[in-house]
Amino acid sequence: MATVDIRDVRKAFGSTKVLHGVSVSIEDGQFVVLVGPSGCGKSTLLRMLAGLENITGGEIAIGGRVVNNVPPKDRDIAMVFQNYALYPHMTVFQNMAFSMKLAGAPREVMEREVQKAAKILGLEQLLHRFPRQLSGGQRQRVAMGRAIVRNPQVFLFDEPLSNLDAKLRVQMRSEIKELHQRLKVTTVYVTHDQIEAMTMADLIVVMNHGRIEQSGAPLELYDRPANTFVAGFIGSPAMNMLEGHIADGAFHGPGGVRWPLPPGAPASGEVIYGIRPEHLRLDPEGIAATIQVVEPTGSETQVLLRIGETSVLGAFRERIAEGPGAALPVSPDISLVHLFDKKTGQRI
Amino acid sequence: MSATAAETWRRRAAEQNWLVRLFDNKAFLIVMCLLPAVGLLTVFLTYPLGLGVWLAFTDTTIGQRGVFVGLENFEFLFSDPIFWNAVFFSVFYTGVATIGKFALGLWLALLLNNHLPFKSFLRAIILLPWIVPTVLSAIAFWWIYDPQFSIISWVLIELGLRETNVDFINTAWPARWSLIWANIWRGIPFVAISLLAGLQTISPSLYEAAMLDGATAWQRFRYVTFPMLLPILAIVMTFSIIFTFTDFQLVYAITRGGPVNSTHLLATLAFQRGIPGGQLGEGAAIAVSMVPFLVFATLFSYFALARRKWQQGETND
Numbered sequence: 082m083a084t085v086d087i088r089d090v091r092k093a094f095g096s097t098k099v100l101h102g103v104s105v106s107i108e109d110g111q112f113v114v115l116v117g118p119s120g121c122g123k124s125t126l127l128r129m130l131a132g133l134e135n136i137t138g139g140e141i142a143i144g145g146r147v148v149n150n151v152p153p154k155d156r157d158i159a160m161v162f163q164n165y166a167l168y169p170h171m172t173v174f175q176n177m178a179f180s181m182k183l184a185g186a187p188r189e190v191m192e193r194e195v196q197k198a199a200k201i202l203g204l205e206q207l208l209h210r211f212p213r214q215l216s217g218g219q220r221q222r223v224a225m226g227r228a229i230v231r232n233p234q235v236f237l238f239d240e241p242l243s244n245l246d247a248k249l250r251v252q253m254r255s256e257i258k259e260l261h262q263r264l265k266v267t268t269v270y271v272t273h274d275q276i277e278a279m280t281m282a283d284l285i286v287v288m289n290h291g292r293i294e295q296s297g298a299p300l301e302l303y304d305r306p307a308n309t310f311v312a313g314f315i316g317s318p319a320m321n322m323l324e325g326h327i328a329d330g331a332f333h334g335p336g337g338v339r340w341p342l343p344p345g346a347p348a349s350g351e352v353i354y355g356i357r358p359e360h361l362r363l364d365p366e367g368i369a370a371t372i373q374v375v376e377p378t379g380s381e382t383q384v385l386l387r388i389g390e391t392s393v394l395g396a397f398r399e400r401i402a403e404g405p406g407a408a409l410p411v412s413p414d415i416s417l418v419h420l421f422d423k424k425t426g427q428r429i
Numbered sequence: 430m431s432a433t434a435a436e437t438w439r440r441r442a443a444e445q446n447w448l449v450r451l452f453d454n455k456a457f458l459i460v461m462c463l464l465p466a467v468g469l470l471t472v473f474l475t476y477p478l479g480l481g482v483w484l485a486f487t488d489t490t491i492g493q494r495g496v497f498v499g500l501e502n503f504e505f506l507f508s509d510p511i512f513w514n515a516v517f518f519s520v521f522y523t524g525v526a527t528i529g530k531f532a533l534g535l536w537l538a539l540l541l542n543n544h545l546p547f548k549s550f551l552r553a554i555i556l557l558p559w560i561v562p563t564v565l566s567a568i569a570f571w572w573i574y575d576p577q578f579s580i581i582s583w584v585l586i587e588l589g590l591r592e593t594n595v596d597f598i599n600t601a602w603p604a605r606w607s608l609i610w611a612n613i614w615r616g617i618p619f620v621a622i623s624l625l626a627g628l629q630t631i632s633p634s635l636y637e638a639a640m641l642d643g644a645t646a647w648q649r650f651r652y653v654t655f656p657m658l659l660p661i662l663a664i665v666m667t668f669s670i671i672f673t674f675t676d677f678q679l680v681y682a683i684t685r686g687g688p689v690n691s692t693h694l695l696a697t698l699a700f701q702r703g704i705p706g707g708q709l710g711e712g713a714a715i716a717v718s719m720v721p722f723l724v725f726a727t728l729f730s731y732f733a734l735a736r737r738k739w740q741q742g743e744t745n746d
Contacts, residue, residue, distance in 0.1 A: 131641060
C-alpha cells in the first residue's frame with residue numbers, strides 16, 4: 082500500500098498535447114476514480130502511472146519514490162485492462178500464477194497464493210479452464226485475481242466494466258468496491274461512467290481536455306460543482322442549465338422565463354442557472370410549465386417540461402397522471418440552485 | 430378516374446417463362462454453379478493425378494502404350510541408389526531449408542512488427558524475392574553461383590580474402606548447400622509476411638500485461654508471442670514443407686540435378702526419368718512415391734502444432 086503523487090504531469094504525443102499539467106495527491110488506501118468523456122486523457126494518465134507511456138513532463142511518485150524512469154515491472158503496481166488482457170493460451174491458474182512463475186516462485190507458493198485469490202473471487206472451480214471458456218464476468222474476475230496475486234502497492238483499473246452488460250456491471254461494481262474495502266489497497270480507477278465514479282470513489286477526479294476540472298468526494302462534486310462541465314457531467318439525469326440574466330431579484334431566462342434566486346445571489350449579471358431534475362418539485366403555485374414527454378421509471382417519473390421557450394427535465398417521486406400538453410406547475414428548490422458565470426462557466 | 434385507377438391497381442404478377450422457372454430451380458442452380466469449378470478440377474487436376482498414379486503401375490515409355498506391371502517400377506526404384514539419393518536430398522533439403530526459412534522469417538517478422546521508419550516500404554521490399562518468378566531468381570542464382578563469373582567469388586577475391594573462385598555447384602555438398610540457401614532466400618518472404626500477419630493479431634495489451642507481470646523481452650516472446658503464433662506457424666509450416674518438398678524450378682534451373690545426380694529432388698528426378706529419359710512409368714512411380722512423405726509431413730505439422738485446446742472454446746470438464 083502506498084500513496085500516489087501526481088505532480089504537474091504533462092503528456093504529448095508528438096505535437097499533440099494530451100495532458101496539460103495534472104496534479105493529484107492520493108492517500109494510502111484511497112479509491113480514486115478518474116472520470117471524464119472519452120479523449121480527456123484519463124486513460125493516458127493511468128497508463129503513465131503503470132509505466133506503459135513515458136512521462137513528458139512532471140513527476141509521478143508511488144509510495145514516495147519517483148517512478149518516472151522506473152520500468153513497469155518494478156513499480157509494484159497491478160493493472161486490470163479494459164479487455165482483461167488474459168493470456169488466451171493459459172488456464173486461469175496459469176494466468177494468475179504467471180507473474181510468480183516469472184519471478185521463479187516455487188510451485189507450493191504459486192498454488193497457495195492463487196488459491197487464496199481464487200477464494201476471494203469465487204474462482205476455485207474455474208482454475209483449469211481457458212479464458213475462452215469463461216463468461217465476461219468470470220474473465221473480469223480472473224483479471225482481478227491476476228492483480229491480487231501480485232500483492233501490489235497500487236491497483237490500476239482501466240475501464241474494467243465497459244465490456245460487461247448492464248446487470249453484470251452493477252454486480253461487478255459492488256464486487257470491486259467490496260474487494261477494495263477488504264484489501265485496502267490504494268486504487269486508481271478510470272471510467273467514463275459517472276455512476277461508477279459516484280458509487281465507488283473516495284475521491285473523484287473529473288477530467289476534460291487534459292485538465293482536471295474538479296476533484297473531491299463524490300457528494301461534494303454533486304452538491305457543489307465547481308463549473309458547468311462538472312455540473313453537467315456528475316448526476317443523472319443531467320442538470321438543467323438555462324442561460325439568462327439576473328434583474329429585479331429574479332433570474333430571467335429565454336422566452337420570458339422568471340425563476341426565483343437562491344439566497345446570496347448577485348444582484349445583476351449574465352449567469353447560467355442550474356437546477357437538477359430531482360430538485361424540481363410539483364407546486365400548484367409554481368412556474369407554469371407544459372408537459373412534453375412523460376417517462377415513468379417506476380421509482381420516479383421523469384417529465385420533459387416546456388417552460389417558455391426552454392425544455393427542462395424534472396424528476397419527481399410522485400406519479401404523474403397527466404399526459405403531453407397538460408399544464409404542470411413546478412418550482413425549483415431554491416437552496417439547491419447552482420449559479421454559474423456565463424462567460425467563464427465557473428460557480429458563483 | 431385516376432383516383433379509382435390508383436385504388437384498383439395491383440402489382441402485376443411477373444410472367445414467368447420456362448427459363449426463369451428453370452433458374453429458380455434449386456437443384457439446377459446448384460449444378461450450374463458447381464459445373465465450372467468441377468469441370469476445371471476434373472480436367473486439370475483429377476485426370477492428370479489419376480493418370481500419373483495409373484502410369485506408375487505401367488511400363489509406359491514415350492511413344493509406347495505400356496501394360497500394367499504392378500509394383501515392378503517401385504521394386505526397381507527400391508534398389509536404385511540414385512532414387513535413394515534423391516529421397517535423402519529431398520528430406521534434407523526440406524528439413525534444412527524449412528528450419529532456415531522459419532528462423533530467419535520469424536526474426537524478420539518480429540523486426541517488422543516493431544515501429545520502424547518506412548515500415549510499409551520495408552514490408553514491400555521483403556516481398557520482392559517472392560514476387561519475382563522463380564525461374565528468374567533461379568537464373569540469377571545460377572549466375573551468382575557460376576564457377577567462372579560468380580559475383581561472390583569476384584568480391585571475395587577483390588577483397589583479398591580468397592585466391593581462387595569459390596566452388597558453389599560443381600561438387601556435391603557445396604551444390605546442395607547452395608541450393609538450400611537459394612530456397613531459403615526465396616521462401617523467407619512468404620514465411621515473414623504470414624507470420625507478421627499472425628503477430629499483428631496478438632493484442633498489444635497482452636504484452637503490456639506481461640510487462641507489468643515482470644516479463645523480459647525474451648520471456649514475452651517465449652510465453653506470449655510464440656504460443657499465440659503456433660497455430661499460424663503450423664499452417665504456414667505445412668504449406669512451406671509441401672512447397673519445398675515438391676520444389677522443382679530452383680534445382681532444375683541451377684544444377685539440373687547434378688553434379689552426378691547429387692542434387693536431384695524427387696520432382697526433378699521424376700521429370701528427368703519421365704520426360705528426357707522417356708521412362709514415363711518410372712517417372713510417374715517416383716512422383717507417386719512423394720505422396721507418403723507429403724501426407725506424413727502434413728499430418729505431423731497439423732496434429733503436432735495446430736490443435737490447441739485453448740483455441741477451441743469448448744468446455745473441458
